[in-house]
Amino acid sequence: MTNERNLSIEVDGLRREFKGKGSPVVALDGVSLNVGLGEVFGVLGPNGAGKTTMIRILSTLLLPTGGSAKVMGFDVEHEPEKVRRVINMASGAEKAGYDFISAKRNLWFFSQLYGLPSEAAERRIGELSEELGLTKYLDRKFYALSTGYRQRATIARAFINDPKVVFLDEPTIGLDVMTARSIRDFILNEARKNGRTIMLATHNMAEVEAICDRVAIIDKGKIIASGTPDELKRSLGVPALVMEVSPARAEFEMLSKVSGVKGFTSSTEEERGVSTVQVVVESDAAARAAEEAVRKEGLKVDASWRKQATLEEVFVALVGRGFKEREEQDVV
Ligand SMILES: Nc1ncnc2c1ncn2[C@@H]1O[C@H](COP(=O)(O)OP(=O)(O)OP(=O)(O)O)[C@@H](O)[C@H]1O
Ligand SMILES: [Mg+2]
Known part of the structure; x- marks a missing residue:
């Protein structure tokens, strides 16, 4: 029924x-x-x-x-x-x-x-x-x-x-x-x-x-x-922007001036001569602006894609604090 x-x-x-x-x-x-x-x-x-x-x-x-x-x-x-x-x-x-x-x-x-x-x-x-x-x-x-x-x-x-x-x-x-x-x-x-x-x-x-x-x-x-x-x-926000940029370089400070960019990390692969930059953005427009800022510096964006938070990241963000409290409770 x-x-x-x-x-x-x-x-x-x-x-x-x-x-x-x-x-x-x-x-x-x-x-x-x-x-x-x-x-x-x-x-x-x-x-x-x-x-x-x-x-x-x-x-x-x-x-x-x-x-x-x-x-x-x-x-x-x-x-x-x-x-x-x-x-x-x-x-x-x-x-x-x-x-x-x-x-x-x-x-x-x-x-x-x-x-x-x-x-x-x-x-x-x-x-x-x-x-x-x-x-x-x-x-x-x-x-x-x-x-x-x-x-x-x-x-x-x-x-x-x-x-x-x-x-x-x-x-x-x-x-x-x-x-x-x-x-x-x-x-x-x-x-x-x-x-x-x-x-x-x-x-x-x-x-x-x-x-x-x-x-x-x-x-x-x-x-x-x-x-x-x-x-x-x-719910954890818009997907982060990931870019592969060449030639490789160590710093991407220009990104800190882009409005809507909330943070970024980069790593360099010397052998391939590329840097991978991961940018936390608050909107799709901010992602486009971040890519543009990198190009303006004369760098080439070989590839770029958006990376959605994983379910595991959502789980940790929501339950993580609870875990800490739980451990403290166990100690008492
Ligand atoms: N028969 C029972 N007597 C006393 N407490 C119980 C009993 N069954 C469950 N609990 C308690 O109720 C709470 C929820 O347990 P439950 O087994 O539903 O959790 P769970 O989400 O299935 O966990 P797990 O992922 O470990 O299987 C726990 O604190 C557990 O110790
Ligand atoms: Mg169970």
Whole structure:
């Protein structure tokens, strides 16, 4: 069932506290977000930010202590059975299968938990295994699979019941680059081709850039930024200007007089006889003026391009101060 706004996940003021020996830990401190149907939504945040807590609440494994959340229009607290019928969830950090039966038997077992008729289950296991490159390994015992193939099987399991919404907690953790890529391709394809909504928690910036339509950066239980990866990168300002200039020279003081130039660094490659200058600009006009100023000095601009802040730079700029405070708190 959908709602008129075409939302698959609606989170409103979500809160979760854990009572410990001392003061309670606030894992989620009023998180609100919406995810559209068929979107791949990333949740990025440092250790302990609250990502897993949110995913556990949305997949009905944990109750919120405040606020509310709906998945496909169903309330996770009051209609958990209805939510469970339309979702699935997998965590890359947890062992997710029975060791002494084959990968295929594992998938079969989970398909039966979801009540799939035999023929449909066979077909589904076949299709998912094919798409995930697991087919040749289906008859191996789960314990005998390498981390990568075990993870492929875990991901297959998360799609076995034809879910509308899939929650993935660090789906590619500990995987080599090629395995991680094929799992990402699979996830993206499931969203694009089959219209599934995917929410994935990750520490991996490349993963967010590669497959997430939107991302929320969460820190200490709060969302501190959200948007498309491009929007977040642009939030740090217009892209810097990079120029390769010849002949090489040591200083570029003329740039300090250009209005709109906020700073610059340069380095020289003696062998190639070029200098590379990186200029922080506050507008596109300032970038053009900086290039012009260099030419006016009789230098040749062999190449120039704009360099957008990376997602990692955005993350560090937003979460960095929090890290320092955290370390100080730990000392106390
Ligand atoms: N069952 C629990 N009991 C007590 N505290 C908990 C429990 N589960 C989580 N926490 C605390 O809640 C906070 C958020 O934890 P959570 O696991 O959601 O973070 P995370 O963003 O998934 O971190 P990571 O990137 O390390 O997986 C942490 O301070 C954690 O110690
Ligand atoms: Mg976690």
